[in-house]
Amino acid sequence: MKPHSIPSLSSSYSPASLLEAFKNPSAFLLKLSCKGQDIGEFKAGPVHIVCVNRPEWVHAILVERASAFRKMPAVKTLQVFTGDGLLINDGATWVKHRRLAAPAFHHKRIMAYQTIAAQAAREAIRGWRDGEVIDLEQEMKRLTLTVVGRALFTRDVNEVADGLSHDIDTALNYVNGLSGRVTLPIVRSLARRNREALAAIARVDAAVRNLIRSRRGQPARAEDAADFLDMLLAARTESGEALSDDEVRDEAITMFVAGHETVATVLTWLFYLVAQHPEVGAALEREAKEANDGDDPAGGSLARRPYALRVYKEAMRLYPGGFTIGRQATQDVQLGDYLIPAGAWVMISPYSVHRNPAIFPDPERFDPDRFTPENEQRLPRASYIPFGLGPRACIGGQFALMEGQVIVSTFARHVRLTNVTPGPVGISPLVTLRPDRKIEMQVQKLDVQA
C-alpha cells in the first residue's frame, strides 16, 4: 500500500520563513511543532523537517527504531566546547563513552551528590539580603553551575569549580548562541572568531586538562569518596579499555553543558509558576517544615518531600529544559500510514508532546497533582518525555530530579520568592527554553539562620 503523504505544517514556504528557520531554528521548530497534530512536515528545497507529537510514534522513533536515526547534524556546533562528548557522539564511540560514564550516575552516586545540592542552595540563599530583588535566571544558573561543578570536581572546589564559573558561563552562552541561533555556515564561521569566548574555552580546557593530569598521578580514591572526575578516570570497559585524557576532558565539559542550563531553566520557570500559585508555595513550605530534619534535605530524607518532586515534574512538563529532541533518519521509516524518508530531520518537542489535552486536560494549567504516583502511573508511555527516551535518553535524569527536589525543598524551608517582574513573561527558545525577559523576584527570608 502506498504511504499517505504527511500533512503539511505550513502553507507558505516563503523566503521569509526559510530565513526564520535558518536564523533561529529552535524557535522555528517549536512554532511548527506546536501545531499539535500527530505528525506534520515542513519541506522547502533541501529542508525537510518532520514533527512528531503522537506518543506511540515518539516511542517508535526514540526506542523501537532508534537505530534507524542519528543525532541531528546541527548538534555538532557544540563540538567547539565539548569536543566529542556524549551529547554529539554517534556509533561505536558513543557506545563506549556511555558505558564508561554510566557508573557516575548510579543511584548510590546520585544520593551522595545530595549534600552538594543542599549546601549550594543554602549558600545561594545566604548570599541574598532580605527584601533584595534578584535576577532569578542568573541566580539559578549560578546555583546549578556550582552544583554540577562540585559534583564533578569535589576535591578541587575552590580552584576549579568556583573559580572557573565565569569562563564556563561565557563559553556556554557562546555555544548556545551558535547552536540555537546561527546555522548559516558563513555567520557561524564569523561567530567562531569571538575572541573573548574562545579565550574562555581555552582557559577551561587548560584547567580541566591540568586537573586530569594531576589526578592521574594520585592514588585512586575509595568509591564512596570519588567525585565525577574520579569515576570517569577509573572507568574501564570489559576488555580493560579506559577513556583517554582527551575523552575524559570532553565528557567532563559535556556534563557542564548538558547539566547546567537545563536545570537552571526548569528552576527559573518553577519559581515563576510557584509565585503565581500561592497555594502550591504554601504546600511546599508545609512539607519542608514537617520533614522535621533540620534544614537538610540530604541524608535520605527526600522520601519525606514528595510534593517538591511533583512540583518539579509539573514545571518540567510545561517548560521542559531541553524542549526539542532532534534526529536524522538514516533509512526510510514507516510510522503508521506515513513514511519518513531517509535523510529527513525529525523533531520531537517535549514542549508540544506535554500539551496534549487528551493526556493532560487543560494543559496550560499548573497542577503538580498530575504527578501523584497514581496519576503518573496512568500516563501513556512516551507522553511525558522531559529527559527523552531510549538509548540516547538523558544520562543525568536522576541527578537532575534529585537536584531539583533538593533545591526546591531547601528554598521552601528558608525563603519565599515574590514575583515583581513588570508584565507577563514569554518564552525565548534557544538551546533551552529561556524566558524572554529578566524575571525579577523579591526575597523574603523565612528564618534568621538563612
Ligand code: HEM
Ligand atoms: C532538567 C534537567 C535536564 C533536562 C530537561 C535534560 C534533558 C535531556 C534530553 C531531552 C536529552 C536527550 C537528547 C536526545 O535524545 O537527543 C538529554 C541528554 C543528555 N543529558 Fe540531560 N537533561 C537535564 C539534565 C542533565 C544533567 C544534570 C546532566 C549531567 C550532569 C545531563 C547530561 C546529559 C547528557 C550527557 C546527555 C547525552 C546522553 C547521550 O546521548 O548518551 N543532563 N538531556
